Structures are given as structure tokens and as C-alpha cells.
Amino acid sequence: AQKITQTQPGMFVQEKEAVTLDCTYDTSDPSYGLFWYKQPSSGEMIFLIYQGSYDQQNATEGRYSLNFQKARKSANLVISASQLGDSAMYFCAMREGPVAAGNKLTFGGGTRVLVKP
Amino acid sequence: DTGVSQDPRHKITKRGQNVTFRCDPISEHNRLYWYRQTLGQGPEFLTYFQNEAQLEKSRLLSDRFSAERPKGSFSTLEIQRTEQGDSAMYLCASSSNHPTSGRVGEQFFGPGTRLTVL
Numbered sequence: 358a359q360k361i362t363q364t365q366p367g368m369f370v371q372e373k374e375a376v377t378l379d380c381t382y383d384t385s386d387p388s389y390g391l392f393w394y395k396q397p398s399s400g401e402m403i404f405l406i407y408q409g410s411y412d413q414q415n416a417t418e419g420r421y422s423l424n425f426q427k428a429r430k431s432a433n434l435v436i437s438a439s440q441l442g443d444s445a446m447y448f449c450a451m452r453e454g455p456v457a458a459g460n461k462l463t464f465g466g467g468t469r470v471l472v473k474p
Numbered sequence: 475d476t477g478v479s480q481d482p483r484h485k486i487t488k489r490g491q492n493v494t495f496r497c498d499p500i501s502e503h504n505r506l507y508w509y510r511q512t513l514g515q516g517p518e519f520l521t522y523f524q525n526e527a528q529l530e531k532s533r534l535l536s537d538r539f540s541a542e543r544p545k546g547s548f549s550t551l552e553i554q555r556t557e558q559g560d561s562a563m564y565l566c567a568s569s570s571n572h573p574t575s576g577r578v579g580e581q582f583f584g585p586g587t588r589l590t591v592l
Contacts, residue, residue, distance in 0.1 A: 361516075392581075394583075399585070400563060400585060400586050400588070401583060401584075401585050401586070402517070402565065402567075402583035403583075404580060404581075404582070404583075407580065448516050448517070450516075456571075457571055459505045459522070459524060459569060459571060460522075461507060461519040461522055461530065462507075462509075462517075462519065462567075462581060463519070464516030464517050464518070465516050466515060466516050467514075467515070467516050
């Protein structure tokens with residue numbers, strides 16, 4: 358079974374509107390972390406936001422927020438007020454085990470977002 | 475610039491040749507990771523070092539692949555007898571369990587080395 362599933366291969370969004378990118382995950386480990394990364398055409402992976410499995414509140418970082426629904430094993434990324442520079446690939450990733458273990462990230466297949474002016 | 479650096483950024487080689495990539499992590503980071511990303515896919519884990527010890531290797535890392543981190547600082551990834559299927563972006567990331575800034579365990583990625591095997 359896929360550990361990280363991103364069901365939207367591509368999305369168009371109008372500039373200044375909000376967009377939600379879906380991510381579901383599968384793990385039996387009670388301690389895990391969920392990440393979202395942005396990858397523009399230049400190829401670098403840019404960290405956006407992090408949610409720990411024990412965090413009580415949904416994470417927010419500027420225009421990015423994470424809609425964490427633990428029982429449903431989903432961690433959707435919401436980008437508010439989209440900008441042209443938000444056009445990129447977006448990857449959801451999971452680290453299984455506690456932070457201190459330094460475990461690898463498992464990535465989903467990504468969602469390509471194109472922001473229209 | 476104190477980020478993760480990788481060299482070279484691009485490498486074109488002929489099938490059967492050996493190639494070596496280098497990764498310089500953020501200086502205080504004790505953990506270093508290698509990932510491979512093929513076109514249109516998410517990155518896949520290859521191997522992980524804590525200081526100089528290689529703690530985990532993916533089954534993707536065939537006998538032709540070897541990675542080292544001799545002094546717990548920079549790391550090299552060598553691919554011997556390259557095949558066309560090795561064409562990919564090779565990403566390096568580093569993290570610390572005692573960061574002076576940022577989150578514990580957050581992985582910072584380098585710009586990647588794009589390998590093309592002809």
C-alpha cells in the first residue's frame with residue numbers, strides 16, 4: 358500500500374484564490390510527522406509546513422495552512438491568496454517514528470499547481 | 475550561503491561509465507540523506523548517514539551504488555557502470571537533532587544533481 362497518496366496530479370487555480378491540495382497517509386506508528394514541500398521548475402525542494410502527529414492544532418505558516426484530520430489520516434495543504442510564484446510541484450511527505458530518530462521521508466507523487474493570472 | 479550544496483549540478487555520461495556526486499550539508503547537521511527523483515515522481519529514499527555511520531540503505535541502492543561520509547561532513551554518492559535507468563535527479567538533504575534554528579529533524583534539501591545517462 359502507498360504510504361503517501363496525492364490524488365490530484367494537476368490543478369489550475371486563479372490568482373488570489375485559495376487552493377487545497379489533498380494528501381492521505383498510511384502508518385501504524387503513533388509518532389510521525391507530515392511535511393509539505395514545494396518544488397519549482399528549478400528543482401530545489403522548499404520546505405513549506407510541518408505537522409507532528411501529537412500536535413493539537415493545525416499548523417500554519419504565512420499563507421500556508423495544514424488541515425490535519427488524524428482519524429481520516431489526511432493532511433491537506435491550503436494555500437490562500439494564490440500568487441503566480443506559487444506555480445510549482447507540491448509534495449506531501451511523511452517521517453515515521455519520533456523526530457529524534459532522524460528517519461527518512463516518504464514522498465507522495467506530487468501535485469502540479471498552475472496559477473492563472 | 476549556508477545551505478546544502480551539491481556538485482555537480484548536471485552530469486551527462488555514457489552508459490557504462492562511473493560517476494560521483496558530492497553533497498556538502500549544513501555545517502552543524504549530523505544527519506545526511508540521499509534521495510533519487512525520476513521525472514514526474516516524488517523523491518525516493520536511497521540512504522542515510524548519522525555522522526559518518528551509514529544507518530540505512532534502501533533496496534533501491536543496488537551493488538553499483540555506494541555512498542560514503544568519511545569524516546561526518548560531506549558525502550559522496552558513486553554510481554558504477556551507469557545504466558540509462560539511472561537517469562534522475564539525485565537530491566541530498568541534511569538535518570540536525572540539535573538545531574540552533576528551525577525544527578528538530580527538519581530536512582533541508584540541496585539543489586540536486588541531474589544525471590543523464592546516454
